[in-house]
Amino acid sequence: xxxxxxxxxxxxxxxxxxxxxxxxxxxxxxxxxxxxxxxxxxxxxxxxxxxxxxxxxxxxxxxxxxxxxxxxxxxxxxxxxxxxxxxxxxxxxxxxxxxxxxxxxxxxxxxxxxxxxxxxxxxxxxxxxxxxxxxxxxxxxxxxxxxxxxxxxxxxxxxxxxxxxxxxxxxxxxxxxxxxxxxxxxxxxxxxxxxxxxxxxxxxxxxxxxxxxxxxxxxxxxxxxxxxxxxxxxxxxxxxxxxxxxxxxxxxxxxxxxxxxxxxxxxxxxxxxxxxxxxxxxxxxxxxxxxxxxxxxxxxxxxxxxxxxxxxxxxxxxxxxxxxxxxxxxxxxxxxxxxxxxxxxxxxxxxxxxxxxxxxxxxxxxxxxxxxxxxxxxxxxxxxxxxxxxxxxxxxxxxxxxxxxxxxxxxxxxxxxxxxxxxxxxxxxxxxxxxxxxxxxxxxxxxxxxxxxxxxxxxxxxxxxxx
Numbered sequence: 001x002x003x004x005x006x007x008x009x010x011x012x013x014x015x016x017x018x019x020x021x022x023x024x025x026x027x028x029x030x031x032x033x034x035x036x037x038x039x040x041x042x043x044x045x046x047x048x049x050x051x052x053x054x055x056x057x058x059x060x061x062x063x064x065x066x067x068x069x070x071x072x073x074x075x076x077x078x079x080x081x082x083x084x085x086x087x088x089x090x091x092x093x094x095x096x097x098x099x100x101x102x103x104x105x106x107x108x109x110x111x112x113x114x115x116x117x118x119x120x121x122x123x124x125x126x127x128x129x130x131x132x133x134x135x136x137x138x139x140x141x142x143x144x145x146x147x148x149x150x151x152x153x154x155x156x157x158x159x160x161x162x163x164x165x166x167x168x169x170x171x172x173x174x175x176x177x178x179x180x181x182x183x184x185x186x187x188x189x190x191x192x193x194x195x196x197x198x199x200x201x202x203x204x205x206x207x208x209x210x211x212x213x214x215x216x217x218x219x220x221x222x223x224x225x226x227x228x229x230x231x232x233x234x235x236x237x238x239x240x241x242x243x244x245x246x247x248x249x250x251x252x253x254x255x256x257x258x259x260x261x262x263x264x265x266x267x268x269x270x271x272x273x274x275x276x277x278x279x280x281x282x283x284x285x286x287x288x289x290x291x292x293x294x295x296x297x298x299x300x301x302x303x304x305x306x307x308x309x310x311x312x313x314x315x316x317x318x319x320x321x322x323x324x325x326x327x328x329x330x331x332x333x334x335x336x337x338x339x340x341x342x343x344x345x346x347x348x349x350x351x352x353x354x355x356x357x358x359x360x361x362x363x364x365x366x367x368x369x370x371x372x373x374x375x376x377x378x379x380x381x382x383x384x385x386x387x388x389x390x391x392x393x394x395x396x397x398x399x400x401x402x403x404x405x406x407x408x409x410x411x412x413x414x415x416x417x418x419x420x421x422x423x424x425x426x427x428x429x430x431x432x433x434x435x436x437x438x439x440x441x442x443x444x445x446x447x448x449x450x451x452x453x454x455x456x457x458x459x460x461x462x463x464x465x466x467x
Contacts, residue, residue: 054071054072054073055069055072055073055145055146055152055176056072056152057145057146057147057152057178058146058147058149058151058152059146059147059149059178059184059187060146060147060178060180060225060226060227060228061226061227061228061229062178062218062225062226062227062228062229064145064176064178064216065216065217065218065219065226066215066216066217067215067217067262067264068215068302069215074122076302076303076312077122092104092105092301092303092304092305092315093305093306094115094134094135094304094306094315095135096135099111101115101317103301103304103315105301106287107287107300107301109298109300109317111319111320112317112318112319113318113319113320114137114138114170114317114318115135115136115137115315115316115317115318116136116137116138116139116140116170116208116297116315116316116317116318117131117136117139117140117304117306117309117313117314117315117316118139118140118141118142118174118299118313118314118316119139119140119141119142119156119160119309119313119314120141120142120154120156121142121154121155121156123156123309123310123311123313124156124310124311125156125310126156126160126163126308126309126310127307127308127309128160128163128164128166128167128169128308129167129308130307130308131163131167131169131306131307131308131309132167132168132169133307133308134306134307134308136169136306137169137170138169138170138171138172138207138208138318139160139164139169139170139171139172140171140172140173140174140208140211140281140316141154141157141160141161141164141171141172141173141174142154142156142157142173142174142175142176143157143173143174143175143191143192143195143196144157144175144176144191144195145175145176145177145178146175146176146177146178146188146191147178147184147187147188147191148187148188148190148191148194149191150194152191153191153195153198154195157195157199158198158199161199161201161410162199162410162411165205165377165410165411166377166379166411167375167377168373168374168375168376168377168414169373170207170208170372170373171205171206171207171208172206172207172208172209172210172211172258173192173195173196173206173208173210173211174210174211174212174213174260175188175191175192175210175211175212175213176213176215176216177212177213177214177215177216177242177246178216178225178226179225179242179246180224180225180226180227180232180234180238180242181225181238181241181242182241182242182245184225184242185212185241185242185243185245185246186245186246186249188212188246189245189246189249189250190249192210192250193249193250193253196210196255199410200409200410202254202348202349202350202351202352203253203254203255204331204348204349204350204372205331205348205372205411205413206255206256207372207373208256208258208318209255209256209257209258209278209279209296210250210255210256210257210258211257211258211259211260211281212242212243212246212247212257212258212259212260213260213261214239214242214243214259214260214261214265214270215260215261215262215265218231218232219231220233222269223239223265223269236269236270236271236272237272239269239270239272240270240272240274240275243259243270243274243275243278244274247259247277247278256279257278258278258279258280258281258296258297259275259278259279259280259281260281260283260299261281261282261283262282262283262284263282263283263284263289263290263291266280266282266291266293267291279295279296279297280293280294280295280296280297281295281296281297281298281299281316282295282297282298282299283299284298284299284300285299285300285301285302286300295319296318296319297316297317297318297319298316298317298319299314299315299316300315300316300317301314301315302314329371329372330369330370330371330372330464331348331369331370331371331372331413332348332366332369333346333347333348333366333367333368333369333370333413333463334346334347334348334350334353334363334365334366334367335363335364335365335366335367336353336356336357336361336362336363336364337361337362337364338356338360338361338362338434338435339360339362340360341387341433341434341435342431342433342434342435343387343388343389343434343435344364344435344438344439345361345389346367346389346391346412346439347412348370348412348413367439367440367441368421368423368441368463368464369463369464369466370413370414370415370416370463370464371414371415371416371417371464372414373414374414374415374416374417375417376393376414376415376417376461377393377411377413377414377415378391378392378393378411378412378413378414378415378460378461379391379392379393379394379395379398379408379410379411379412380408380409380410380411380412381398381401381402381406381407381408381409382406382407382409383405383406383407383434384405384407385405386432386433386434387433387434388433388434388435388436388437389434390406390437391412391437391439391460392460393415393460393461415461415462416461416462416463416464416465418462418464418465419462420462420463420464420465421441421462421463421464421465421466422441422459422462422463423439423440423441423459423460423461423462423463424439424440424441424442424443424445424446424456424458424459424460425437425438425439425456425457425458425459425460426438426439426440426446426449426450426454426455426456426457427454427455427457428453428454428455429453429455430453438454439460441463
């Protein structure tokens with residue numbers, strides 16, 4: 001075991017009291033918090049039947065019904081066939097030939113800035129390491145559906161976000177919309193923002209837009225909502241207001257916003273000029289996207305075969321549009337200091353920096369500049385007894401600290417793959433509480449501290465070289 005890790009463990013043993021865990025009860029569908037939700041039986045191909053909870057919206061008392069969903073369940077799971085007149089079948093694997101993405105079904109995509117997938121709880125447990133190795137560069141992840149109820153959060157959202165972050169996969173987020181008016185769209189935007197906060201996300205570490213998924217038809221074949229059995233048609237002008245309410249709220253929180261729909265919706269219903277201001281994500285399961293206007297992303301199939309994902313998955317291509325992040329775009333990492341505890345805290349979240357500054361921490365400026373994504377994540381942990389934060393690229397160090405009571409808070413930022421400038425790590429053996437480790441880009445600061453009673457432990461990770 002590395003000496004530095006052993007010292008951290010020793011300090012933790014001295015500081016930590018026995019840890020007890022309390023688990024919140026999951027709300028039951030007993031009528032007290034949500035209506036009784038029926039189960040759907042799905043044949044998984046081996047003549048066995050599994051019971052699952054379909055996607056159900058409490059506010060409207062309805063299940064997801066669209067060209068992709070029936071009774072709250074993806075159509076292909078119920079029928080064994082692909083959706084939207086999908087005739088392509090077989091194992092649709094992808095690989096890169098020069099600057100073209102090629103599929104086993106013959107599809108060739110040129111001009112794409114990246115290949116991605118979109119996933120939800122319907123994909124089950126995902127091996128994100130294998131997904132990354134397959135060539136996938138980004139993922140758009142479901143955070144849930146409908147109004148702002150915690151029991152409508154996607155159960156796999158946080159673990160999918162963590163899996164992407166830990167494997168250098170850029171992320172975006174989407175929510176399936178049940179909205180048929182502006183107040184419902186506002187609730188859905190609040191739903192997303194709550195989920196982002198719960199996952200420890202901020203605008204600096206969500207590289208792709210936050211999309212509203214407009215497809216609900218309530219079994220009518222056109223945009224339509226439902227209110228406890230009553231069908232409520234949605235006009236084109238109301239669709240524009242729904243999108244505007246949602247996207248304005250998301251953008252007001254500092255994120256990029258976008259809109260997802262299929263080609264039919266884009267050509268016939270999402271025609272208001274207001275839609276020109278947001279990145280468009282077009283679903284068209286064909287060998288090319290025939291939408292005549294500009295778009296940022298094309299969902300080309302729902303039966304993609306991607307290593308690490310069990311069963312079929314949607315495959316997408318991102319193009320040179322506002323929806324695509326700049327490659328390894330630089331993000332500022334802030335440094336704040338607590339004169340009472342002696343701790344330096346490092347964060348890319350401007351809100352966290354501002355809140356800490358407002359309660360007495362000293363903002364000391366930009367510590368370094370990190371890439372928006374890379375192959376090497378930097379993990380952040382918190383000791384709830386000492387108040388200390390720790391940062392490391394070591395999975396082993398992260399896991400050992402987590403096992404003895406530290407709280408793993410997710411990926412804080414990324415190390416520069418180009419190894420632009422080293423960030424040094426130092427340890428104070430006389431400080432067992434907050435502030436026992438220090439990280440700096442300054443070689444002079446490193447030398448001054450190590451000339452005293454601090455121990456220089458080596459390069460922690462790399463920052464981007466400033467131009």
